[in-house]
Amino acid sequence: MGSKRKKTEKQKDFVKKKLKVGKTAAKPDNHTDTSFSSRAISLPNQSLNRKQTSDSLDDKKREEVDITHHLSLVKHHASTTRKEVLSYVEQHLPSNPSLYKNIITSCVPLIVDSSQSVRNQLSSLLIACAKNKPGLLDLHLKSIILFIHSAMTHIQPDIRNSSSVKFLAVLVDYSGSSLVRSYFIKTLKSFFTLLAWTLDDNKKSISLAITTSSATGGSTKKARIGHLLVLRKFLAVALFPNDEDLNGSKVIDISNTCMIHPLSGKYLIPSSSRPYAPLKLFAKEMKTKSSSTQNTTNSSSTGIDDGSFSLHDLSTLSTEDLETRRKVFNDVFLKPMVKNLNNFIKEGGEVGREANSILALIEKLKAETKIEK
Template identity: 35%
Template sequence: MAPRSKAKKHKDFEKVKLKVGKTVSKPSNVTNTAFQSKSIRVKSQLLSGQNDDQEFFKLLSLLKHHSSSSRHEVLAQIEREIEKHDSNNNFPFDQLVSKLKPLILDQSKVVRERCVVILKKLASTKTELLVLHQSSIVLFVLSGMSHISQSIRNDSVRFLDIFIDPEHLSLTNAVVRDHWGKILRNFVQLIGWRTSEQQQLTLHSTSFRVTTNTATLNSSKSAATKRHERLFQLELLSRLLELGAMRASRHEHDMDNILFSQSSQIHPTTSAYMNPSGTDPFGNLKLLRYHNPPTSLEVTVSKSREQLQNHYVHKTTNINLEDYSSHDLINRRKLLMELYYEGILEGVIEILNDDDSDSELRSAASSLERILKEVALQHNEDVYY
């Protein structure tokens, strides 16, 4: 028994001699690895939109890059992405608008110009989105209108021009209702005209205005560039007064008629019971305030009828722009006449009497003067009738 068992053990460890053209036979317990597996690539098939959003968010983060050329290139790429995803409702337009707001005060002019182009496209395609963000955007614009940099001050009206457009009435109405007084104040100070508020300003505020005008006079820009900027400012101011103090309520009525035409109404008074087309329709009541703001009659010092007839020459105002409600058309006209009418009219007359003014500048000034007189006539009707 022992020799036979030893022979078996030796046989297990013996080296097999191979013959030419033959392979070693595989053992009986060998594992077969000749199989194929199939996988589903979910990442590339179902989550492509998520990857696009992640790449877009990376682009938005680069808007804070220290290099102005990098910021400009990112804005150019964002502009192409907007054109590509124009009809995509899941595209993060809201985050885009939030990142574009600080660029209104960017130190680079090319970055601000590219930002103006993008906001114009959003105003045409995503008007309701800008209506939601108009309050914070206008705050950046107002800051730009009083900025220490002359270039930023000049470009601020380019951003304001986007929001004062008769083609986007819902956006214009929202801006005019919420920021009428502040826009007029900063606009008149930007041009360098006098306001009735300056009679009560301190010496510090007066010196700031002189510094602003001095920077304007000492600017190294050519006369043609200054004339083009002043022409653009006059045209924008005319449009602002026309839409805000003359025809804002009529435009709103026209919008309601478009939405609820007679052919589509179930009943003639259907529009009276539908949701309003504008934003914050009861904002003039200020129901969400913690205090009762003064009304349009309480914001001015009591005057007699004789003083009202001469209020263009001698008037004292006690208007707080923070509490003053500009949702009403009559209140907007009243604020314009009380604080800014005389200064704007004096500036317009100065342009008309200036020998250096060309025909285009005189035409813009004449148009602004005509609008001012129409607003004054409507204001007299509000006061006496």
């Protein structure tokens, strides 16, 4: 009986009801009315999408998104795009100081870029950053000088002749004090390689320098003018005292300052990070065959007998103070530089004029340090 009742109830679902005229069929219980018209509602102040044009972002967030987006294009395969990115960043330098780290880190590898226009635009960007944030290049000096030294010894003459002049000049102008304290020796040695000069007088080194210069194309006369100009600025900053520091304030001379005790300056915090590095208290020196032969003829190459430095000592020296830089220059770089500058003077023209100005600077140094000609 029960099964028959269930059977009839199930059959009701499949029975088509007869409708009267003018009557519509009853709608099922799960019917959804779709006759309404949809309208878009714009809520710009409550947008969930993070776009660089969104009004929900404040100025700092918008700057960060915008700069990050453009810095991702500095590795684009097209040189035109890389140049436009650098130009945009220069024109829209952020007010947030934390973004400058991303700018320097992303753009510094373009120092050795293959495009001349990209390198020119990067030089303009670094100058704008240095003017906008004084002391910025000092914080990133290690990474910047690494690529500059790579450019000065680059295999492509275009990069070697242009990048070394532009970017090193920027560091000399805006971060000269930090540059000469930390990288005086490396930069001078890179200049010797760039100009195909030698630090040794032996025939093997001279022939190697000539072969390397001819194989890499050498440096053009116009490029040598720029190289000598930057070299003169570099030597002027490195070998002569500056009356002002990076912030424009006067440097206090402790020796001429009245104190409670004459030796009070000895117990103050030193201006250099390694004040006793020139004493080589923790440096282990290994005697070489060349040094042993020099000991028997003139003096020790390690600077023990007469206190002079040799070419072998350059890797362990710290040049944070002015006296050490002057002594290193006089002992190692002075004679070969004067010899090669005299050869440039014989060429005449702008090259000879710049070489003569460097020799005048060297003569001024000799007069101050009382070195016999």
